Structure formats: structure tokens, C-alpha cells
Amino acid sequence: MSVRPRRTRSAGRRQALVALGLVGLMAAFGLGVYLGLGTLQSKAAQVVKPTDTRPAFTLPGTIILAQHGVLYQLRNGKFTALIGPAGNWTQPALLPGGQRMIAVSQTGRHSTITLLDANGHVVRPLVATGSPLRVDNHWTFYPRVTPNGTSVFYAYDLHDPYAGYLVDFAIMERSLIHPAAPAVQWTIPNNYTGGDVEPAALANGSLLYAKYNIDAAGHSFSQLWLQTKPGGGGGPLTTPQANCSEPALSPTQTEVAMVCADNQLQVSRLEVASFTGGKLGPLRVVSPSILAASPTWAPSGNGLIYLAPAGNGRVGPFQLWWLPNPTAARPSAPKQVTQHLDLTATSQPAWGN
């Protein structure tokens, strides 16, 4: 029987340790490959609550925005939550003076327009539409207060529960002075087109809104429409080809900002036109954003805010943008105000002094 020399035994132990170390390194390498591949994934858009961030710069006055069913106030460069997410709040509009606002709360089957105070506390519902019977429910959106603050225009689905599939929005007006008075129907929607939405009240008593239609080739489109009285006296301000909607009147009501879309390309441009109260001037694209939404004029009229993805891109959550002097012959480049938010693009911001 031979006895292994001590030196050989220690060398064997060393080799075993080296082998063990190598196996460990190999396992670590495999794990590293696994984790390394994970780091190559595209980064999901980071989204935070507005109250956890600050805007890139301060805009004057008070801006009310919606994100994930919560209404936020942006004032002096700071966000404050007003109401939500219970109630799924959206589409705020300030009353003249800015001491009160109206907004829409939404459930799975209906929505309600509610009067709130400046701090977001509920004062009273203005247009309630809920019913236990499914087809007796209604949707109501886009509340807009008249310049003198006496009434509110809004879109309301006037479906007949016995008419089966017919559900289209019409623009209604309800008095804020006499809330018990019946609402007045202003517009007659084209059947099975989605109807009439996004009212903007003129100081002369007329109504500007977006009317949807479908042409003979089967293309759905919207036009800005001007109506002087309930039920009639209306006409288009833009062509079907322009496919414009989301009108926003400047404080002097001499300019209209709007969004004009290409449905096939799935892009939407921010455009501005002069307005006489009866006619629109030529439309001008004023922003490089290819997915612009929900423009709102500054109270001073010297600029616009709107919602669009970061970097004027096509993808990603919607951020707040500021466009100074949109009526200038050569408008300035827009500036991105927020980052990492996911603002509700169908909720036009409200902006007061």
C-alpha cells in the first residue's frame, strides 16, 4: 500500500478548490447572462403622481388637470390633489371668477357632471344620469360654462331605450341659475356617428362644437360647427378632410385652437385659426407634436397649453406642454412642462387666474 505524499494531497485540495471556484464562477456567469438580458428590455414609461413631481417651469395662474381619475391643481409650480380617485374624475372647467368648478365623475355605466368648490369639494350634482336599468343610463361629458357663468353646455347621450343600438351625443344647455329648469337640446346629431361633442360657448350666445359624421366612402370625420340657436342655424367651419375637433376659444374669442387628425396614420396636429365669431381663417399647424390633444388658452391669451407624449413623439404617456405666442407668424417651439406623468388626454385642462 502506497502513502500519498503530503504535497500531492495539498495540491489535490487546491485543485478541488479551484474547480469549485470555477463552478461558482460559471453559475454566476449564467445568472449574469440571465440578469443581463433582463436589463436589455425596453424601459417601461415611468409614471408618478403629479404631487410627487414638479413642473420644469412655473406657469402663471391655476391649472386643473386629470390623471388616473384624480383632479390635480397646478399653482405656483406645485401640484395639489383636489378630488379622486374615487369617482373617477375628469374634464374640469372653471366658472368665471375661479371660485367654483364643474367636472365629470364616471362609473362603468354612466357619468355625472358635478359642481365643486375651488378646493375640489362636492357642492351638488348638476347632471345626474345613473339608473339601475342599464339602458336607462346616460353618458354626459365636456361641461363648458358660458362666459357670463349663467349656464353650462355639455354633451349628453340622448338614446331612446327602445331604439336599440342608437346612442349618440347631443349638446345640451342647463341653467346654473335655475338648476331645476329643464335642459335645452341645442344640437341634432347625425345618427350612428357618435354625435356632437366638445362645446365651447361664445359670448354672443352662439355655440361652437365638434360634429361627427361618416362620408360615402365610409370615413368617419369631425368638423368644427357653429350654431346660433338651439335646434338649428348651424353650419360647418372646417372641411371633412381637415377632420378637426377639440375647439378651444381664446379669451378674446378671436382665435380658435383645435386638433386635426389623420385617422389612418393615427396622428393629430395642433392647429390655430383666427375667428370672427362667424368664420374661421386659414388653419395653421403650430406645434411639431404628432399626437397633440386638448388645447387650452392661457387666461392672458399669450399662449396655449396642450397634452402630448414626451419629445413630440408618438408613444408614451401624455405630458403637459406650453406653446407661447401661437398666433405669431412664426410661433416659438413648444416646451414640455411635465415629465413622468400620465395625464388624461381626453380631459381638457382648465386654466384660471
Add this chain to the structure above:
Amino acid sequence: MRGGDPEAIRPRRRTGLLVLLTVLGFVMSGVGGAVAYFLPVITTALHDTGPLPGALPSPKASAGAHSSPGPTVQIKPLPTGKAGFTVLLLGSDNDPKFVAGHILTQSMILVRVIPATHQVSMLSIPRDLWVPLATGGTAKIDAAYAFGGPAGAIQTVEQDFHVHVDYYAWIGLQGLVGLINKIGGINIVAQMPVLDNYYPADLTGHNPFAYQRICVLPGPQRVPGARALVYARSRHGSLLGDIARNKRQQEVLVDIKAQAKTLGIADIPRIASSLSGEIHTDLGLGQVASLLPLARALGSGSVHQVVMLPPDYTPATIGSQQVLLPNWTAIDGVVRQLFGAP
């Protein structure tokens, strides 16, 4: 001495072998890590991709159609040249209303992809089109899949539209929702307010036959999968019914394509995990992976979208069914323009 001293060579060989084994060990470990990472893809690929299955037997003959053994189609490599390739996209309800495997296709879209020119053409086929089925008989084209499986749907489209289909991809409702959620949601430009008092509540409640009210406001907006599905699936509130839905489905495909530009090969596992059981295709894993760079290369104006409208068909009633009678002369013209001569 030629070959050297054997006593000196042995340790060198041993060292060489050890180095080789070490390198091999690292390579195997790395491959193991990669396999583990792509395991959801492999699982989905094994379950949901592969050769086109034969036609399924019809649960019961109806609407003038009758079941018969279905055709089979061989898998071909993904063409990359100017010739391009054609994929038949199929989408359907697959909730408890239906017998498993015997489902009507709510959506049939022929997609022609020409990688060399980065051009994509989409043609939606109305589900109510009254056509001869490959499995025999005449019925609405949405029954082709129910009676003949993917092979039946492909063969029906090939024989009636005189277009060659290279591949198919079927996706269920939950699959579309999961796909859109996994890519982080999509930005849509809703072409009109979509209001529907009779939208199926089959994915949200306990009764698959129940209805719910839905409302998608018009304009640009960011939507998760469930909301995108509502937009693409609702059909009652529009003058154009199923045609409007076809248009919206094509828009959602354009929106998914835009979002897909942000994805890379490392994103495929998490997407695959969301699709397990909700997608069937004869596109291989490598072929799907090769589509990602193509999606990135496509410009916004490179997708040509077409839906059929009168005079491509005439509405009619057959028995108790509202159907669309095809005008094959007009349809052949559209198909030839988009897909070339048969």
C-alpha cells in the same frame, strides 16, 4: 526528438483540456442563463406555434355549411425579398359562450408585408361576407375557422379571394389585452365617440351572454389593453357597424406597431408569457423575432389600410341571417391592387 518528450506533453494536454472544459462550462452556463430567460418564449412556442393543424370537425352543421376533413398547409421560411409574404390575422371571441376550438372569427385581416420596401398592406374581410367555405357549403366567412380551424380559414380565403396566404396568426380577446398591457399600453386616436349599450360583458362578469354600456371618447388618448379591446370590438353604435369596427381594428394594429418600435428581442419573453394559450400561429419563433426590426423600420406612412365597402358587397337576408353578398369582380380588383395577381 519529433513530437517532443511524452512526459512534457502530457501536462500540456491536460492543461489544454482543462481550459477547454472551463470555457465549455462558461458557455454552457451562459446558454443555461439565456434558456432560462427565454423559457416563456420556448414554452409559448412549443404550445402555440408550429405546423398548421388540420381542420377541426364541425360541432354541428348550420347555415348551409357542412363539415369535412380540412386541408393542411406546409410551413415555409419567412420571405425577405421584394416578393414579401402574406399573413392572415384572425381574432375571435373565445369566452365560455363557445365550444373550445369552434369559435367564429370576429376579425379577419389579410396583411401583406414587403420587407424590402418596408411596405405593409391590410385588407379587412367583413365577417358577414357570404362565401363558399373550403370545408364545403356556403356560410358567413366567420364560420370558416369554426368548421375548419386555421387551415379551413386559410383555404377559404385563398380559394375565394385568389390570394396566397403564407402564414396565419390567431389571437384571442385576452391575448390582445395581455399583449397591449405587456407592451405598456398604446396611444390611439379614436376616430369618433364609440358608444355601445350592448357591448358584451363576457370578459368582465360571470355571465358570458350579458351586456354592458361602454363609451370611448374621441381623439388622442393612451389606453390599456382592455380599453383598446373595447375600441376595436364595439360594433353597435356606428352607421357602418362591422366595417367601422374593421377600421378601428386596423388603427389599433397601427398603434401596436408604433409601440412595438420601442421593443427589442429581450422584451419577447414577457410578451410571450402574456400570450400563452391566447395565440396560435404557424410563424416560427425566429420569424416572429425577425419581424421586430421590420416593425421598427416601418414609417408611419408605410401602412396601407383598406376595408371593404359597397360595391364590394351587397347587404341581404338569407334565412334569418343578415349577410353581405360579395361582388367578386370588385373584390378581385381590390385584392389584385393590394396583393398582386393570384
